[in-house]
Amino acid sequence: MDRIRILGGTPLKGIIPIGGAKNAALTLMPACLLTAETLTLSNLPHLVDITTMANLLAQHGVGMAMNGDAALGGHTGRALELTAAEIVNTTAPYDLVRRMRASVLVLGPLLARCGQARVSLPGGCAIGTRPVDLHLKALEQMGARITLEEGYIAAEVNGRLKGAHIIFPQVTVGGTENILMAATLAEGETVIANAAREPEVADLAHCLVAMGARIEGIGTGTLRVQGVEALHGALYSVVPDRIETGSYAVAAAITRGDVELTGTRIDLMESVIKILRDCGVLVEPTARGIRVCAEGAEIVGTDIMTEPYPGFPTDMQAQLMALMATASGASMITETIFENRFMHVPELMRMGAKINVHGASAIVRGVPRLSGAQVMATDLRASVSLILAGLAAEGETVVNRVYHLDRGYERVEEKLAACGARIERFKGDAAE
Numbered sequence: 508m509d510r511i512r513i514l515g516g517t518p519l520k521g522i523i524p525i526g527g528a529k530n531a532a533l534t535l536m537p538a539c540l541l542t543a544e545t546l547t548l549s550n551l552p553h554l555v556d557i558t559t560m561a562n563l564l565a566q567h568g569v570g571m572a573m574n575g576d577a578a579l580g581g582h583t584g585r586a587l588e589l590t591a592a593e594i595v596n597t598t599a600p601y602d603l604v605r606r607m608r609a610s611v612l613v614l615g616p617l618l619a620r621c622g623q624a625r626v627s628l629p630g631g632c633a634i635g636t637r638p639v640d641l642h643l644k645a646l647e648q649m650g651a652r653i654t655l656e657e658g659y660i661a662a663e664v665n666g667r668l669k670g671a672h673i674i675f676p677q678v679t680v681g682g683t684e685n686i687l688m689a690a691t692l693a694e695g696e697t698v699i700a701n702a703a704r705e706p707e708v709a710d711l712a713h714c715l716v717a718m719g720a721r722i723e724g725i726g727t728g729t730l731r732v733q734g735v736e737a738l739h740g741a742l743y744s745v746v747p748d749r750i751e752t753g754s755y756a757v758a759a760a761i762t763r764g765d766v767e768l769t770g771t772r773i774d775l776m777e778s779v780i781k782i783l784r785d786c787g788v789l790v791e792p793t794a795r796g797i798r799v800c801a802e803g804a805e806i807v808g809t810d811i812m813t814e815p816y817p818g819f820p821t822d823m824q825a826q827l828m829a830l831m832a833t834a835s836g837a838s839m840i841t842e843t844i845f846e847n848r849f850m851h852v853p854e855l856m857r858m859g860a861k862i863n864v865h866g867a868s869a870i871v872r873g874v875p876r877l878s879g880a881q882v883m884a885t886d887l888r889a890s891v892s893l894i895l896a897g898l899a900a901e902g903e904t905v906v907n908r909v910y911h912l913d914r915g916y917e918r919v920e921e922k923l924a925a926c927g928a929r930i931e932r933f934k935g936d937a938a939e
């Protein structure tokens with residue numbers, strides 16, 4: 508099993524290219540199920556989760572071809588063609604769904620296109636129970652009959668799904684995406700109220716419009732969809748990854764470095780940038796992306812609360828906690844989206860961080876220097892927070908179980924090493 512070794516203490520300096528958003532790609536890919544024509548996605552990141560989604564789509568009958576030369580243009584020069592000319596199988600099996608919850612995003616498109624779908628229930632995951640009840644209730648409102656049998660969601664509809672007025676009682680990114688995709692081929696109008704406004708949801712909506720869907724209110728909390736009889740192929744470029752951007756911004760800040768993040772956009776992540784600026788980090792737009800500079804800066808503790816977009820993203824909570832662990836003064840970090848998303852806390856404490864958890868809040872008292880230690884990655888964002896802490900710590904940090912990291916970060920060691928970090932991946936038995 509791979510592990511990552513870091514010798515901390517070097518301020519990062521240089522350029523880090525940012526890829527397409529994992530969470531956008533994971534909903535854009537299943538959108539191909541809505542049409543028999545080809546959907547071509549460019550700026551697709553190269554990640555384990557993307558391969559898992561590709562495997563899932565392949566067993567539904569989607570043909571795929573990768574074009575372009577990665578060596579010339581990086582992933583911006585690569586494009587994946589997805590063609591669901593014929594759907595040969597409407598079951599998403601347990602073995603693939605258990606590896607990645609986003610697999611449930613095939614449910615809406617399969618049901619809309621084929622009138623039936625069987626998708627394994629995702630089950631629990633490291634950061635909480637994460638049910639899909641809101642996806643299912645909304646599909647029922649659109650005329651689907653849904654039963655749960657042998658661990659599977661079995662959904663069917665006679666003819667087309669019917670437009671409906673859906674009011675989500677709680678903001679759900681995946682729920683909004685599933686219903687948005689289903690509504691494009693439904694009969695009549697669907698209104699999705701309290702829709703998620705995340706940039707990845709807007710990216711899906713723009714792609715669906717390019718495929719011939721009729722959607723109003725993109726980027727707002729109310730989406731109006733006029734169903735059409737068929738969608739067509741399109742060429743679409745995946746939005747930059749705001750969480751990858753934010754993670755490397757913290758890498759620059761925590762090492763008191765100066766880094767330019769290219770191929771990304773400041774407007775995707777204003778809440779994160781506000782927090783970084785409040786802490787004393789310089790963040791400014793450049794012609795190619797964003798510059799993050801903390802050279803000689805005193806980082807001061809700031810309170811953070813996770814919220815649906817445009818609030819502060821839960822997917823950046825662990826990374827900011829690593830930064831706050833080295834700030835002067837105290838910060839309170841409150842997690843409102845997922846229960847049990849503080850699993851990085853005991854690992855950060857092994858590195859000398861001073862953190863107390865009270866329910867959904869963590870009080871972080873900054874220390875002048877973290878110290879290197881053996882730590883264990885528990886989920887994707889927790890893993891990267893340990894890498895960030897390791898970059899700032901005195902001495903050697905070894906992060907075990909880095910396979911979580913490969914689900915969401917492409918070539919993380921290469922990108923950091925190019926900016927001067929002393930970091931390497933090696934194989935070896937994890938200290939379990």
Ligand code: UD1
Pocket residue numbers: 530531533608609635636637638639640641642643677678679680681682707820821822844845846
């Ligand atoms: C997506 C992101 C994930 C991010 C999360 C919140 C992808 C692939 N993943 O996950 O990285 O952390 O948004 O920004 O895009 N809920 C229910 N019932 C439901 C659906 C959700 O109770 O049917 C709850 C969840 O348990 C959670 C909250 O609603 O507490 C938000 O979940 P949701 O926005 O749906 O997250 P995901 O789409 O799973």
